[in-house]
Amino acid sequence: xxxxxxxxxxxxxxxxxxxxxxxxxxxxxxxxxxxxxxxxxxxxxxxxxxxxxxxxxxxxxxxxxxxxxxxxxxxxxxxxxxxxxxxxxxxxxxxxxxxxxxxxxxxxxxxxxxxxxxxxxxxxxxxxxxxxxxxxxxxxxxxxxxxxxxxxxxxxxxxxxxxxxxxxxxxxxxxxxxxxxxxxxxxxxxxxxxxxxxxxxxxxxxxxxxxxxxxxxxxxxxxxxxxxxxxxxxxxxxxxxxxxxxxxxxxxxxxxxxxxxxxxxxxxxxxxxxxxxxxxxxxxxxxxxxxxxxxxxxxxxxxxxxxxxxxxxxxxxxxxxxxxxxxxxxxxxxxxxxxxxxxxxxxxxxxxxxxxxxxxxxxxxxxxxxxxxxxxxxxxxxxxxxxxxxxxxxxxxxxxxxxxxxxxxxxxxxxxxxxxxxxxxxxxxxxxxxxxxxxxxxxxxxxxxxxxxxxxxxxxxxxxxxxxxxxxx
Amino acid sequence: xxxxxxxxxxxxxxxxxxxxxxxxxxxxxxxxxxxxxxxxxxxxxxxxxxxxxxxxxxxxxxxxxxxxxxxxxxxxxxxxxxxxxxxxxxxxxxxxxxxxxxxxxxxxxxxxxxxxxxxxxxxxxxxxxxxxxxxxxxxxxxxxxxxxxxxxxxxxxxxxxxxxxxxxxxxxxxxxxxxxxxxxxxxxxxxxxxxxxxxxxxxxxxxxxxxxxxxxxxxxxxxxxxxxxxxxxxxxxxxxxxxxxxxxxxxxxxxxxxxxxx
Ligand code: SF4
Numbered sequence: 001x002x003x004x005x006x007x008x009x010x011x012x013x014x015x016x017x018x019x020x021x022x023x024x025x026x027x028x029x030x031x032x033x034x035x036x037x038x039x040x041x042x043x044x045x046x047x048x049x050x051x052x053x054x055x056x057x058x059x060x061x062x063x064x065x066x067x068x069x070x071x072x073x074x075x076x077x078x079x080x081x082x083x084x085x086x087x088x089x090x091x092x093x094x095x096x097x098x099x100x101x102x103x104x105x106x107x108x109x110x111x112x113x114x115x116x117x118x119x120x121x122x123x124x125x126x127x128x129x130x131x132x133x134x135x136x137x138x139x140x141x142x143x144x145x146x147x148x149x150x151x152x153x154x155x156x157x158x159x160x161x162x163x164x165x166x167x168x169x170x171x172x173x174x175x176x177x178x179x180x181x182x183x184x185x186x187x188x189x190x191x192x193x194x195x196x197x198x199x200x201x202x203x204x205x206x207x208x209x210x211x212x213x214x215x216x217x218x219x220x221x222x223x224x225x226x227x228x229x230x231x232x233x234x235x236x237x238x239x240x241x242x243x244x245x246x247x248x249x250x251x252x253x254x255x256x257x258x259x260x261x262x263x264x265x266x267x268x269x270x271x272x273x274x275x276x277x278x279x280x281x282x283x284x285x286x287x288x289x290x291x292x293x294x295x296x297x298x299x300x301x302x303x304x305x306x307x308x309x310x311x312x313x314x315x316x317x318x319x320x321x322x323x324x325x326x327x328x329x330x331x332x333x334x335x336x337x338x339x340x341x342x343x344x345x346x347x348x349x350x351x352x353x354x355x356x357x358x359x360x361x362x363x364x365x366x367x368x369x370x371x372x373x374x375x376x377x378x379x380x381x382x383x384x385x386x387x388x389x390x391x392x393x394x395x396x397x398x399x400x401x402x403x404x405x406x407x408x409x410x411x412x413x414x415x416x417x418x419x420x421x422x423x424x425x426x427x428x429x430x431x432x433x434x435x436x437x438x439x440x441x442x443x444x445x446x447x448x449x450x451x452x453x454x455x456x457x458x459x460x461x462x463x464x465x466x467x468x469x470x471x472x473x
Numbered sequence: 474x475x476x477x478x479x480x481x482x483x484x485x486x487x488x489x490x491x492x493x494x495x496x497x498x499x500x501x502x503x504x505x506x507x508x509x510x511x512x513x514x515x516x517x518x519x520x521x522x523x524x525x526x527x528x529x530x531x532x533x534x535x536x537x538x539x540x541x542x543x544x545x546x547x548x549x550x551x552x553x554x555x556x557x558x559x560x561x562x563x564x565x566x567x568x569x570x571x572x573x574x575x576x577x578x579x580x581x582x583x584x585x586x587x588x589x590x591x592x593x594x595x596x597x598x599x600x601x602x603x604x605x606x607x608x609x610x611x612x613x614x615x616x617x618x619x620x621x622x623x624x625x626x627x628x629x630x631x632x633x634x635x636x637x638x639x640x641x642x643x644x645x646x647x648x649x650x651x652x653x654x655x656x657x658x659x660x661x662x663x664x665x666x667x668x669x670x671x672x673x674x675x676x677x678x679x680x681x682x683x684x685x686x687x688x689x690x691x692x693x694x695x696x697x698x699x700x701x702x703x704x705x706x707x708x709x710x711x712x713x714x715x716x717x718x719x720x721x722x723x724x725x726x727x728x729x730x731x732x733x734x735x
Contacts, residue, residue, distance in 0.1 A: 365653025388528030409532035447661035452696030462494035
């Protein structure tokens with residue numbers, strides 16, 4: 001997927017004027033935010049669980065190489081294959097070769113952000129292979145030729161009416177009088193359409209929420225059960241995922257799963273949690289004949305040992321997106337790449353470069369709500385600030401802005417000069433405001449006064465008055 | 474408690490100094506009521522947040538050094554702003570390498586730096602203020618005060634003791650108002666969307682007065698409420714707690730200095 005993160009500002013402006021999008025985004029605070037709050041309140045040990053989760057991930061990252069090697073051994077023992085993909089390009093090539101070697105024409109897919117990250121669908125299509133998304137949200141956006149706008153709710157940017165219209169347009173067999181305005185009806189309709197595809201597919205591709213070093217298993221969670229059919233019906237199952245998903249043990253997975261569902265959707269647990277370990281064994285009633293894991297790095301190992309290492313703890317729950325007022329205002333597409341919201345603002349510059357994604361870490365008030373809700377306690381604002389530091393060091397910050405900042409800092413470290421400047425400014429603004437309480441238009445602050453009045457100062461600075469008061473008092 | 478009156482250095486934020494000195498004087502009054510000896514050293518300028526949040530570490534460090542040295546002699550540093558208090562308390566130490574003398578000095582400053590209202594309640598043990606205000610009041614939780622310093626209960630607790638004051642909670646009081654320092658000028662459209670939502674929540678309370686602990690957020694919300702034509706006055710929480718209401722509310726005409734009788 002080609003990033004358009006550099007155009008965040010324009011993307012955001014468009015999003016703010018998109019009435020349908022704005023209506024769809026109203027569901028984010030009322031849905032996800034409230035559900036998470038209730039789920040959290042129901043579990044007194046939530047914060048203790050969080051500490052455990054953080055410790056597990058920290059430990060796994062500190063010994064990432066060892067756990068990945070152990071995982072690979074276990075996958076081999078269970079009859080599967082691990083393919084290492086240093087870059088997105090490598091991952092695409094590995095997957096397409098696997099498909100071509102088996103003469104695959106149709107692949108079903110479970111929801112996978114990593115496959116979005118590597119632009120897998122386009123690559124498959126270019127190679128003459130048809131990918132069919134089976135997650136309801138992914139299915140909808142595939143129908144529309146769009147990209148996901150949220151890491152757990154890919155179609156959250158759409159209203160029900162829009163989805164219904166799309167289904168009626170594409171599902172020609174759908175009787176016009178059948179109601180499909182509610183979510184379960186939409187799921188049922190998509191399911192009916194997909195049923196045949198599961199059987200026809202040559203290969204099923206899923207992501208992984210976790211990889212378990214102890215057993216060589218990959219784990220997915222879904223609420224629709226589509227992932228299970230994707231990976232158990234076709235002859236070949238390909239898991240495409242990234243290296244930081246590794247955790248040491250099954251016990252660890254169960255701890256983090258409790259955090260994931262609560263943080264993401266406010267559920268105690270996701271409806272389906274599926275562990276896959278290797279291909280089908282002789283005594284198994286079903287399952288694929290081949291099991292492949294494509295392990296993507298794509299810049300992640302370069303974050304180890306840096307100030308951005310903590311970001312690798314992310315379990316993609318989406319809580320930071322849901323609670324972010326900037327995300328709530330502009331939605332996920334404005335961020336211009338696969339990952340959006342606060343986690344995207346840190347991860348995108350890490351993966352596609354800060355030159356491309358610079359606007360993202362700047363598009364934050366540092367309100368800290370993301371860090372507050374992150375089950376993995378990732379200090380997201382701090383890391384966005386680190387990106388701003390890198391930008392500043394590399395002179396990517398706009399020159400006029402830098403100059404202004406330096407000038408201001410110059411004055412701020414010279415109290416006598418600063419005092420005098422402040423007095424002049426306070427008085428000048430007061431004079432300009434006249435009898436008014438503020439400005440409706442102020443040339444140098446047009447970004448502010450386009451939308452709100454600019455309150456006028458009282459006229460003298462605190463320090464002037466303080467000096468006077470002490471002289472007289 | 475200390476035997477002699479604690480010697481407090483008031484950190485007058487750059488916005489208060491420039492735009493609203495009355496907040497500084499309200500803070501002085503509250504601190505003196507609670508039994509502190511207050512000084513506001515003249516050589517202070519700003520806490521350095523604009524540079525810090527723009528990624529300019531070198532300038533931030535230079536400013537921090539100045540603040541650390543200037544306030545070293547005081548028992549406490551009190552700041553009538555959650556975000557600037559958070560800067561001193563939480564961020565200054567991270568500017569200097571561990572184990573250095575500078576880091577030690579920054580940590581010493583951090584330890585004695587407090588946001589005004591939480592200082593009054595936690596350090597000075599203030600449980601009530603002898604003030605009065607007639608009207609419906611709603612309180613916005615500014616982000617840094619709330620999330621960096623954990624201030625939530627304190628301002629409400631003191632406001633409840635103001636005679637005549639009725640406190641009404643707005644929806645999403647803890648959601649950002651869209652100010653964010655340089656954010657509101659870097660991303661005016663998004664900032665506007667956020668403050669529009671905030672203003673709607675404030676108006677829905679049908680309060681007479683909006684309070685918060687941070688002048689930046691207050692100027693943002695006051696400017697928006699004014700533009701929307703909402704008849705809601707906006708003040709810093711310290712002004713009401715200290716009953717320092719002589720200045721017109723934020724963004725109001727100097728002539729409309731009259732306040733509801735108290
Ligand atoms: S950064 Fe935290 S809150 Fe955001 S998706 Fe990752 S784990 Fe969830």
